[in-house]
Amino acid sequence: MRKLILSNNVTLDGRVGDALDWSIPGDDEDFVRRHIDLLTRSDGLILGRKSYEFFAAVWPSRSGEFADLMNGIAKYVASNTMADPEWQNTQLIEGDIPEAVGKLKDGPGKGLIVYASGELTNTLMAHDLIDEYQLWVHPVVFGRGPRLFADDLERMDLELVDSTVIPAGVAILTYRSNR
Numbered sequence: 001m002r003k004l005i006l007s008n009n010v011t012l013d014g015r016v017g018d019a020l021d022w023s024i025p026g027d028d029e030d031f032v033r034r035h036i037d038l039l040t041r042s043d044g045l046i047l048g049r050k051s052y053e054f055f056a057a058v059w060p061s062r063s064g065e066f067a068d069l070m071n072g073i074a075k076y077v078a079s080n081t082m083a084d085p086e087w088q089n090t091q092l093i094e095g096d097i098p099e100a101v102g103k104l105k106d107g108p109g110k111g112l113i114v115y116a117s118g119e120l121t122n123t124l125m126a127h128d129l130i131d132e133y134q135l136w137v138h139p140v141v142f143g144r145g146p147r148l149f150a151d152d153l154e155r156m157d158l159e160l161v162d163s164t165v166i167p168a169g170v171a172i173l174t175y176r177s178n179r
Contacts, residue, residue, distance in 0.1 A: 022142050
C-alpha cells in the first residue's frame with residue numbers, strides 16, 4: 001500500500017491560502033532540498049484544481065532538479081470541472097474522489113503527495129486517507145485566509161515522528177495518523 005503524505009505550508013495561526021504573501025522564498029536551499037527529497041521518495045502528486053492550475057502555470061517552463069521532478073512525476077487532479085489538463089503526466093480524478101484516491105493508494109508504486117489543495121485536503125482527512133502530515137510552519141501570523149483544518153473535522157490523534165527547523169525559521173513537523 002502506498003503512503004499518502006500531505007505536505008503543506010502553513011502559518012502559525014493555521015492559514016494556508018495566499019502562501020506567496022507569507023512563505024519564505026521558494027529558492028531557499030534547505031526548503032528546496034527537503035522538497036526534492038520528498039519528491040524522489042514519491043511517484044504521484046495529488047492536487048485540487050486550483051493548486052493544479054497554479055502549479056501548471058509555473059513548472060512546465062522551468063528546469064532544474066526540482067522543476068524536472070515536478071514536471072516528470074505523475075499528477076492526479078481532483079476536479080469535476082476541468083476538461084483536459086495539459087501539463088505532462090496528468091490524469092483527472094473525477095466522481096468519488098475519496099474512492100479514487102483509495103484506489104491510487106492501493107496500487108503499486110512509491111508514495112503519493114498532496115500539496116496545497118485545501119478543499120481536497122479536508123476531504124481526504126475526513127475520509128482518513130492521509131497517512132502522514134508534513135507541516136511546514138512559517139514564523140508568521142497572517143490573520144486571514146482559509147485554515148488548513150476545517151472547523152467540522154472529526155478529532156484526529158496524530159503522533160509526532162520528526163521535527164526540524166531550517167535556517168529560514170520554518171519548523172517542519174511530521175505527524176503520522178494513529179489509526
